[in-house]
Amino acid sequence: MSTVVCPECEAEVMLDAGTEAGEIIVCSDCGVDLEVMSVEPAAVQLAPMEQEDWGE
Amino acid sequence: MQQRLRIGVLYSRVRVEEKWIFGAMEKRGIDYDRLDDRAIHFDLNNPKPWQQYDAVLERSLSYNSGLYALRLLNAFGVPTVNTAAVAEVCGDKLMTSAALARDDVPQPHNATAFTPEAALEAIEAFGYPVVLKPVVGSWGRLLAKVNDRDAAEAVLEHKSTLGSVQHSVFYIQEFIEKPGRDIRVIMIGDKVLTAMYRNSEHWITNTARGGSGELCPITPEIEDICLRASNAVSGGLLGVDLVEHPEKGLVVNEINHTMEFHTMQPLSGIDVAGEIVEYVVKIAKRKGE
Numbered sequence: 001m002s003t004v005v006c007p008e009c010e011a012e013v014m015l016d017a018g019t020e021a022g023e024i025i026v027c028s029d030c031g032v033d034l035e036v037m038s039v040e041p042a043a044v045q046l047a048p049m050e051q052e053d054w055g056e
Numbered sequence: 057m058q059q060r061l062r063i064g065v066l067y068s069r070v071r072v073e074e075k076w077i078f079g080a081m082e083k084r085g086i087d088y089d090r091l092d093d094r095a096i097h098f099d100l101n102n103p104k105p106w107q108q109y110d111a112v113l114e115r116s117l118s119y120n121s122g123l124y125a126l127r128l129l130n131a132f133g134v135p136t137v138n139t140a141a142v143a144e145v146c147g148d149k150l151m152t153s154a155a156l157a158r159d160d161v162p163q164p165h166n167a168t169a170f171t172p173e174a175a176l177e178a179i180e181a182f183g184y185p186v187v188l189k190p191v192v193g194s195w196g197r198l199l200a201k202v203n204d205r206d207a208a209e210a211v212l213e214h215k216s217t218l219g220s221v222q223h224s225v226f227y228i229q230e231f232i233e234k235p236g237r238d239i240r241v242i243m244i245g246d247k248v249l250t251a252m253y254r255n256s257e258h259w260i261t262n263t264a265r266g267g268s269g270e271l272c273p274i275t276p277e278i279e280d281i282c283l284r285a286s287n288a289v290s291g292g293l294l295g296v297d298l299v300e301h302p303e304k305g306l307v308v309n310e311i312n313h314t315m316e317f318h319t320m321q322p323l324s325g326i327d328v329a330g331e332i333v334e335y336v337v338k339i340a341k342r343k344g345e
Contacts, residue, residue, distance in 0.1 A: 022070035055194020
């Protein structure tokens with residue numbers, strides 16, 4: 001299990017086992033959505049804002 | 057010797073559904089590529105890299121990205137789930153309504169207009185309340201229940217002033233007094249796979265807006281209307297939303313072509329992701345036929 005630093009609030013965020021690149025996780029401190037850019041090495045960035053044409 | 061199938065999965069984010077789909081691909085030993093729609097590019101003079109795929113499953117969050125990718129892939133001769141033709145109809149509520157009307161599939165009363173003045177006239181002809189919806193969009197966003205003329209004038213002005221040009225295609229729907237729920241049905245080809253009620257105190261019952269799921273028995277009526285709805289939009293992998301109309305009975309509210317199933321899969325106990333993968337494999341095997 002690895003940890004990353006939230007780019008918004010600098011809290012340590014844990015990546016659960018089974019986390020995959022492209023997944024969205026939530027910072028437990030500030031609640032911002034983070035996109036997992038890579039698992040090995042662990043890296044995240046702020047997730048893109050929801051766009052108007054997004055959906056199912 | 058038969059060549060090994062190669063599948064592409066086009067996605068924007070790895071939601072739980074994509075994780076399940078990837079897992080189902082791996083469990084079956086399928087050769088597949090993950091195609092992030094933010095990273096891919098198409099050289100229109102060189103379709104070969106794309107033609108290596110026997111099928112592409114489209115799971116984009118963005119309707120525009122997904123639709124254009126499907127159009128290109130289909131033009132290159134690559135089978136897709138769903139096809140561009142299905143996405144064109146299902147991703148646009150007005151086009152869905154037109155297809156359902158053409159095939160006499162029961163649906164709510166809908167109207168459309170292209171200016172606020174004409175929309176107001178159409179709304180007044182309906183009587184209040186009515187619901188205004190964007191033609192493109194999902195997850196119950198930007199829906200407006202309009203209870204009187206004052207609200208209609210305000211919402212129409214806001215949409216035409218603040219919204220993109222697409223918001224000036226006014227899609228007007230009768231407000232249905234539904235029994236605190238709607239029904240989401242998953243269709244795979246001509247099979248009704250599973251169904252659930254989406255319960256909510258709010259008039260918007262989408263689970264993305266906090267509605268909760270409950271298993272719904274598949275009745276002959278549900279099966280019949282879903283098959284007719286699926287045929288009207290040319291079939292495929294679909295999430296059909298039904299509403300229990302107090303006078304008309306079951307009506308088709310909308311049809312989703314890249315449906316989510318994070319509530320449905322655990323609720324039904326059905327391996328929806330596995331069924332999706334099996335369907336994609338079936339389509340892939342037809343390539344070149």
